[in-house]
Amino acid sequence: MATTSYATGANAAQPDAATQIEIYRRMNLIMQNDEASRKIIRSGRLMMPYYSQRGQEVIPSAISVNLNDDDKICTIYRGIHDMLAKGVPLRALWAEIAGRVTGTCKGKGGPMHITHPASGAILTTGIVGSSMPIANGLAWAAKLDKSRQVTIANFGDGASNIGAFHESLNLASLWKLPVIFVCQNNRFAEHTRYENGTSVDQISKRAAGYGMPGITVDGNDPYEMYAVANEAINRARDGEGPTLIEAMTFRFFGHVFGDDDFYMTKEEKSAAMAADPVPLYRAKLIANGVATEEKLAALEADIAAQIADAIEFALASDMPPLEELTRDVYAEQGVA
């Protein structure tokens, strides 16, 4: 099967009004959470390696509204947007980021390793490419279970050049696993421009090498992103196998907090920021009569309050006790 351009035109699935608003809610949550994160690091109240997702809000928001709670996601260090969209609770997330015992992982994982199985958020990895082989395994389990669950494997454009990408796509296609490979192509891998690391102009073209459908989509357009995700997820649920989605986007704030962006041109950065998908989509919702200004403002205020509450909760929480240092190494804790 060759690279396909599908999920377009009249056949494309469209989110209903409630779903459109829900996509916006998730986008706004991600945006506000990102702003709060950068602010708190700047203030010196929290220290952590932070990989801003600002500019990439659409991708997980438009994907995740197609998912059930028991569907799974695997993501990477730049994955807090994926986690939030999937429903990881804010308090536990913030407590984890703050290294508190009330965090998702009792403070032991940190921002690069958020995990919350109750939300289907199974893995955050710090090793480029590693979300994919493990996502395959979750999908394989679902297939064995005949559960119709799907798994999303998120990764970056840079990750498409590492061995794990190749092995994972081949196996997933061969075994027709219910997994969707979502390449969030923000055009940079750390300081390296896309074209200096990747030998093909579109990562989706690699799908043909695995007999898998591959599609490049505007990852900043909620409607297109929704339609493409919807089709890929349905195919996976129906046992028709994996899809490679390359979602085009841009990260506004460098690779990691503190990075000074020297490797981007001012033009491309300001063009991307001018096309900020969050306010654009907001305006569209209002213009299309899907939501009123008041409704969205209320929703945003509510999110702001939730984030404030989560930060307060996190900072008021205890640090993990020292026993946690050697707990959870084995299931029977304390061994060795």
Add this chain to the structure above:
Amino acid sequence: MATTSYATGANAAQPDAATQIEIYRRMNLIMQNDEASRKIIRSGRLMMPYYSQRGQEVIPSAISVNLNDDDKICTIYRGIHDMLAKGVPLRALWAEIAGRVTGTCKGKGGPMHITHPASGAILTTGIVGSSMPIANGLAWAAKLDKSRQVTIANFGDGASNIGAFHESLNLASLWKLPVIFVCQNNRFAEHTRYENGTSVDQISKRAAGYGMPGITVDGNDPYEMYAVANEAINRARDGEGPTLIEAMTFRFFGHVFGDDDFYMTKEEKSAAMAADPVPLYRAKLIANGVATEEKLAALEADIAAQIADAIEFALASDMPPLEELTRDVYAEQGVA
């Protein structure tokens, strides 16, 4: 650049008469050497893991006549044909296989690790996929040297599913390295049929994912193989970058000596043997008036004598002295 079908028709390079005979000489050398190897193992006079190349004679023979002595090859455990075609001397080869101090590697490498830099035979690896990243490095050195040397990376169809393949092709394309990736597709990886391990019907299709030309060729046809190799090698020499060649072939005698072939159908095996490329090509050379029966018979007799001499030399050679066990660990031997 998409997968290309090139080197065909009027534009295809044709070997001249002397080269046609030289290709045959190499094929016959490989065939007789393989027969001698299997015979000596069966006789119990030598014990070693042996990966027969019988049936795959054309590929390295038709490639290597396009190479200079200082061009490089990297190959795999099933690589003695590649080594012989590149010119590794028979005596040192047999001595290595027999674990003698007179072997290419003083008996320390063995059949899975034949190396003979003087012939441009740089690497034999036992790890699937690993010929490719190292071939890139040799090609990189040649490029830095502006030497116009090229490097051939040999590997199997099964190896095209491992991460190193992907990383290597991406880097080679990106850096326009003078390397040619030769996938010797014998349709099996150990006991696994091609289609049960590989998600695409032709490995050459993967080239498009690296913006690299890729071509599937009849690896048992010396003329086609020559033309395709010639073009790819010329492109590499001229600084136009790498090519992926998928050379279709078949191995007659199972994965490793002793393997009982249960995973092949009798039909496919006997069909492949009926189309044995060595006698077929021999007949063609005579029919086309390129060589006489007498000339080829003399050439074959000469090869047989050389092999017999090499075996005798090897078996008469000394085992490596015990000091060799800890020599060559570091350059300054004896350290640690």
Add this chain to the structure above:
Amino acid sequence: MSAAENKIETKKITIIQAINEAIAEAMEADPKVIVLGEDVADREGGGVVGVTRGLSTRFGDDRVRSTPITEQAIIGAAIGAAIGGYKVVAEIMLMNFTTVAMDMIVNHAAKLRFMSGGQTGVPIVIRMMTGAGISSGGQHSDFLEAWFAHTPGLKVVMPSNPEDAKGLMLSAITDPDPVMFVECTRAYFTPYETPVKVAPIPLGKAKVTQEGTDVTIISYSEIFLRATAAAAALAKDGISVELIDLRTISPWDRATVIASVKKTGRAVIAHEAVKQFGVGAEIAATLQEELFGQLKAPVKRLGAPYTSVPFSGVLEQAFIVSVAGIVAAARATLA
């Protein structure tokens, strides 16, 4: 030992058969036990030496699955399926091939329980074979158990005989954490009289196979058989050896080893892996600390010299710790 115990029903089986039986019993007992790896299904011959032979025919192709040559994807699939509720037995054909899957093993399988604060666990067994002595050369013969023992979160199991292989495999499969199960090719094919029914053998417990008073010899995997032969040779000279088969390398059975060496006052540790920075170092370092002033001789370590595994037979035999070497080391502690 009671009369009943003496009448345990036995049969001659090899380690290959023992592991095969253990996996089959585990699959029978729990439908969540699944197997994957290169050529492990019967269509592909049930494994290159037949360890998984018959399993796909008996339990179905869904539960025993051959893979492409793709070790990262194999271990990744095992990890994911394990988190998804399965107990996965993954084969990496040879121990050296773990090098292409180390990220999955070390950064993920070993760490996910800890990094998730106990929310996700990875109950997988990674089986692999290795060992010099069969002319496989430098890239197919290494013993790398020290790496994995140095990696928190992994368990490392290395049986020397069919009964242990079976009992340890049964425990490894039901263990909630990742277990590296290392099989020595040289020990694969010898049949041993083995109980027909083998109970799970707890991980982390060594076995004292022979009591003695003069010197303790600690070993595991195929080298333990050499240690046993060495003990027999030493007995002829009136030297009484206490023999310990470590069986599990991590966590290792400190209590049993320390108690034994406390009694004998002398210890020899022998393994096939390279001596430098090998498993023997940890044991010797522990003994000198725990039994300071109580040792009658320095703890002796035997392992491979600092070199790659050579091809040529003469060198290859010299590479592997020998019975004579163990005998000499034990004698040296008594000198």
Add this chain to the structure above:
Amino acid sequence: MSAAENKIETKKITIIQAINEAIAEAMEADPKVIVLGEDVADREGGGVVGVTRGLSTRFGDDRVRSTPITEQAIIGAAIGAAIGGYKVVAEIMLMNFTTVAMDMIVNHAAKLRFMSGGQTGVPIVIRMMTGAGISSGGQHSDFLEAWFAHTPGLKVVMPSNPEDAKGLMLSAITDPDPVMFVECTRAYFTPYETPVKVAPIPLGKAKVTQEGTDVTIISYSEIFLRATAAAAALAKDGISVELIDLRTISPWDRATVIASVKKTGRAVIAHEAVKQFGVGAEIAATLQEELFGQLKAPVKRLGAPYTSVPFSGVLEQAFIVSVAGIVAAARATLA
């Protein structure tokens, strides 16, 4: 020390600058020295912490080359280019990422000289940073030097200060064999008064930075700075410490360490890596054998507990060997 030696010209530089200078000097001296790795060229910032900053501008983009995220291909390219006549400095950004390139490092770089019978050598330096204490969590902080020290054919170098970093890097680049060059992130940024001209420091030689009579403390990398602080604290209590910075982990300087402990009769070994099956084990095992009956106390080992590197600051600090811990261990040997 002569008057001339006292007047050595110095300047304050960090380890980052020291390594940068060493590579620059080596590139200046030999056009065959080349550099590759993720983001190492100036277009990409000259390395994520700037170790290679300025080099591509000075020596050209051909000689300093940024790569995709492709560690197998990076090390493969380094190996091939090295066999092709170059001396290659390859960066693997963090030590944990060696796990995706272990085959290239262990089965190839380390073994090719041996397996080819000395025909091909692999003069490469693999640089990497690591270390806990900067909130990077479980997958970015491990010290894995024991793995590489257990691998015949590799050398392992771990400097604690700019002068050593520079001198050792100069030697590593000209060394004919593969060198793992491990840099601790915590030690990167502190400027030290350093000679302007640093001569190559031979690999395999430890440095006795302080002579003493009561106890020998052996350490390396950033933990050596803690050992130095511990020695100062102990001196206040009248305990005389002999301090050894190992600098090279493999091959390690057995002679210097044994001579020192022979003199003091007591030894503490401290490193950041997990204690179990760590480098300290090899040293302790060697000392108990070489100095049997001459030790006044058991050799003490300090290392990380058997656990992954935690994120939360309180746990992370508890994870790393501390000055207080070293002091206590040294005292314990004197108790």
